[in-house]
Amino acid sequence: MKLGWKKRYADILKEFNYSEKKDKESAILLNSILKESNANQKIIRLIEGKTVFVIGSGPSLLTAIPVLKRYRKSIKIAADSSLESLVKNGIMPNIIVTDLDGDEDTLKKIAKTQAIFVVHAHGDNMEKLALAKKFKNCIGTTQSKPFSKIQNFGGFTDGDRGVFLANHYGAKKIILFGMDFGKKIGKFSKTKKIDRETKLMKLKKGENLLEWLSTITKSELFTTSKSIKGFQKISYKELDIIIT
Numbered sequence: 001m002k003l004g005w006k007k008r009y010a011d012i013l014k015e016f017n018y019s020e021k022k023d024k025e026s027a028i029l030l031n032s033i034l035k036e037s038n039a040n041q042k043i044i045r046l047i048e049g050k051t052v053f054v055i056g057s058g059p060s061l062l063t064a065i066p067v068l069k070r071y072r073k074s075i076k077i078a079a080d081s082s083l084e085s086l087v088k089n090g091i092m093p094n095i096i097v098t099d100l101d102g103d104e105d106t107l108k109k110i111a112k113t114q115a116i117f118v119v120h121a122h123g124d125n126m127e128k129l130a131l132a133k134k135f136k137n138c139i140g141t142t143q144s145k146p147f148s149k150i151q152n153f154g155g156f157t158d159g160d161r162g163v164f165l166a167n168h169y170g171a172k173k174i175i176l177f178g179m180d181f182g183k184k185i186g187k188f189s190k191t192k193k194i195d196r197e198t199k200l201m202k203l204k205k206g207e208n209l210l211e212w213l214s215t216i217t218k219s220e221l222f223t224t225s226k227s228i229k230g231f232q233k234i235s236y237k238e239l240d241i242i243i244t
């Protein structure tokens with residue numbers, strides 16, 4: 001990915017004490033698992049020039065769900081564990097961005113549908129990657145150097161990676177739901193209590209990356225969740241005006 005991702009990734013490696021070597025190993029493993037597919041063309045058709053919703057697992061996901069039910073035709077990108085509550089409420093996302101630490105049963109349940117899975121390989125999820133074999137439509141990503149079938153659109157947590165994905169494929173407008181960041185972890189999030197400190201650090205990093213993206217993207221950015229610098233804060237009532 002262009003636009004200065006390398007520097008952001010170097011900061012992430014340092015701050016979270018991750019190993020670039022392990023990130024690369026993981027990406028090589030995912031590349032060996034993925035079949036050739038036309039998921040890329042499918043994703044372009046879904047996103048290019050469109051208004052796209054990106055849905056995270058922050059506290060506001062609760063109020064977002066009844067609203068999302070009314071926008072059946074809008075393109076939806078679900079970040080990992082937001083998927084479980086969406087599917088339970090009859091909302092089927094078009095794209096799922098995941099590092100496979102969300103709810104496995106839900107992932108398996110919709111594995112063979114038209115949904116496109118954007119699976120992220122990193123140094124700490126190698127043992128989960130085999131799950132990608134089950135997905136009918138699957139794209140592989142890395143935060144390190146892209147190669148072969150593995151791409152890098154930028155981004156860190158599943159939610160902000162969803163926004164970077166929508167930016168990469170040329171969404172006209174990107175609207176966030178359940179992407180509150182801040183100090184309160186959403187109850188749909190799969191994070192255990194012991195991880196709280198790291199989780200909050202990850203959320204902070206995700207928010208910072210979105211602030212940065214807002215300075216370089218061509219997409220118009222909106223949020224129905226808590227305010228983010230560079231995103232226009234809107235109420236659910238304003239959605240109809242923004243979408244048309």
Ligand SMILES: Nc1ncnc2c1ncn2[C@@H]1O[C@H](COP(=O)(O)OP(=O)(O)OP(=O)(O)O)[C@@H](O)[C@H]1O
Nearest residue numbers: 056057058080081157158159179180181185186189
């Ligand atoms: N306050 C919040 N609590 C939880 N998730 C949030 C919040 N604000 C934004 N999100 C976004 O929702 C996404 C999905 O959340 P969740 O914690 O369920 O996924 P995750 O798989 O644990 O996240 P990741 O693997 O990216 O750390 C996160 O990746 C994050 O970008």
Ligand SMILES: Nc1nc2c(c(=O)[nH]1)N=C(CO)CN2
Nearest residue numbers: 018122123124156157158202
């Ligand atoms: N190496 C490594 N990379 C990541 C990790 C992680 O736990 N380890 N978590 C992420 C989002 O939660 C994104 N990237």
Ligand SMILES: [Mg+2]
Nearest residue numbers: 080099101158
């Ligand atoms: Mg995840």
